[in-house]
Amino acid sequence: MTLQIGITVFTFLATMLVIFWRPRGLNEAVPAAVGAAVILFTGTVSGTDVADIIDKIGGAAITIMATIVMAVILESFGFFHWAAAKLASLARGSGYRLYWYIQLLCFLMTLLFNNDGSILITTPILILLLKNLSLPTQQQIPYLLSGALIATASSAPIGVSNIVNLIALEIIDMSLYMHTAMMFVPATLGLLFMSWLMFIVVKKKLPTSLPASATDIEETFFTKHFKPIHGRKIFTDTKQKRTRFMLMLLLFVFLIRCLLFVASYLSIPISAVAVIGSLWLLAWRWYYLRTNPIDIIKKTPWHILVFAFSMYVIIYGLNNIGLTDMLVKFGEPIVNQGLMYASFAMGGLVSILSNFFNNHPALMIGTITLTEMGLDPVTLKTIYLASIIGSDFGALLLPIGTLASLIWLYILKQHDIKLKWMDYFKVSVIVIPISTIVALLLLYFWVKIIFI
Numbered sequence: 001m002t003l004q005i006g007i008t009v010f011t012f013l014a015t016m017l018v019i020f021w022r023p024r025g026l027n028e029a030v031p032a033a034v035g036a037a038v039i040l041f042t043g044t045v046s047g048t049d050v051a052d053i054i055d056k057i058g059g060a061a062i063t064i065m066a067t068i069v070m071a072v073i074l075e076s077f078g079f080f081h082w083a084a085a086k087l088a089s090l091a092r093g094s095g096y097r098l099y100w101y102i103q104l105l106c107f108l109m110t111l112l113f114n115n116d117g118s119i120l121i122t123t124p125i126l127i128l129l130l131k132n133l134s135l136p137t138q139q140q141i142p143y144l145l146s147g148a149l150i151a152t153a154s155s156a157p158i159g160v161s162n163i164v165n166l167i168a169l170e171i172i173d174m175s176l177y178m179h180t181a182m183m184f185v186p187a188t189l190g191l192l193f194m195s196w197l198m199f200i201v202v203k204k205k206l207p208t209s210l211p212a213s214a215t216d217i218e219e220t221f222f223t224k225h226f227k228p229i230h231g232r233k234i235f236t237d238t239k240q241k242r243t244r245f246m247l248m249l250l251l252f253v254f255l256i257r258c259l260l261f262v263a264s265y266l267s268i269p270i271s272a273v274a275v276i277g278s279l280w281l282l283a284w285r286w287y288y289l290r291t292n293p294i295d296i297i298k299k300t301p302w303h304i305l306v307f308a309f310s311m312y313v314i315i316y317g318l319n320n321i322g323l324t325d326m327l328v329k330f331g332e333p334i335v336n337q338g339l340m341y342a343s344f345a346m347g348g349l350v351s352i353l354s355n356f357f358n359n360h361p362a363l364m365i366g367t368i369t370l371t372e373m374g375l376d377p378v379t380l381k382t383i384y385l386a387s388i389i390g391s392d393f394g395a396l397l398l399p400i401g402t403l404a405s406l407i408w409l410y411i412l413k414q415h416d417i418k419l420k421w422m423d424y425f426k427v428s429v430i431v432i433p434i435s436t437i438v439a440l441l442l443l444y445f446w447v448k449i450i451f452i
Helices: 002-021 029-042 047-076 079-091 095-112 115-132 137-153 163-172 176-205 217-225 239-265 270-289 295-299 303-320 323-335 339-357 359-371 377-392 403-414 421-450
Strands: none
Touching: 002 029, 002 303, 002 339, 029 303, 047 079, 047 115, 047 163, 047 239, 047 270, 047 295, 047 303, 079 095, 079 115, 079 217, 079 239, 095 115, 095 137, 095 176, 095 239, 115 137, 115 217, 115 403, 137 176, 137 403, 137 421, 163 176, 163 303, 163 359, 163 377, 176 239, 176 377, 176 421, 217 239, 239 270, 303 323, 303 359, 323 339, 323 359, 339 359, 339 377, 339 421, 359 377, 377 421
16 A cells, blocks of 8 residues: 555656656646556556546536637637737737737636637737737737736636636536636636736836737738638628627627526536537538538647546545545644635645646645535635635746646747746746735635625
């Protein structure tokens, strides 16, 4: 048994080290899968445990992948170039105004899709826009960094915007409706504070005025890539028609998002609604573009499924060797000292664990621990939501704290944008701890006023 414990702990630490290191751009799913294979081989996680894992993450994984498919479909319609052009137009030459519109875009994309999907959407849009404006790298970084931070943290207000949040909801047995009722207002106010604080921190590095665009991003792209099909000229006709079409697409995605909450309230599997929505968009795309749906298989980041399943296997292994029992003994005296104290303790603990080990395992460990403390429903849900703030806000202190930020770093590398850790840390060390504390305070008072 001692050997099994040693192997399990070593496997976990080695897996996290390789995920952070990512030699030669190695996909994070690879070390996670190898680590899970070792855990399964040693017998620390049984076949029954694997069945339980699949049951817990299956619906969440399908929901997240379906929404990412929607994001990929948007790219096919030229949404990235259209959005980049709209950002440039809305900014009206002001670097400060561009900052706030980027914040709004990143927030909305996370709410409409999820944090990973938002990073996959917004980062290419911003890179396209900033390069077209010919901004130097030192002026591009504040926009890219602030956008990534708000896109990742924006998964807190609604549980469906993050795969690990969705999985944790299954463990807590909490509906999307209840999560949103308790979390949307305090988390959104926390995000507003975070955006304001980031603006204060990066303001000196932002250009006060923007240079003119080198080219018309929208017109150049659509003229080059789209031809009229059967008389339908929505992509080659006027910009007004394209705008109406893009807004119609976003409205559809918003309606699907709303239906997820209705389904959760009515105890209907939300994964079914998400899949139907993505299939409908695929059909819509085929009608307008005659694009073969097979390209979705190539463009969808399926490795996220492998990563989530593998990490959960490793966490189950840690749970089976007694980690949860140890954390329960450590945490019970803290939780019993009051809701505010417990919320800050749990939010802080998950923040620290996330920055050392990534927020996926940190939140999973924290959530499993909470379920074994015998807490009353309101206390359990409140402390769980505090851990979500730690996972979505607090995890951003370092760029390795979340899967979304790892994806963001990889995209920057693909576009030859070099980000120094010190440039990241100079912003995050001020913004993240303060924003996390403010969000936790807002959560406590919101729950105290509305639910207790």
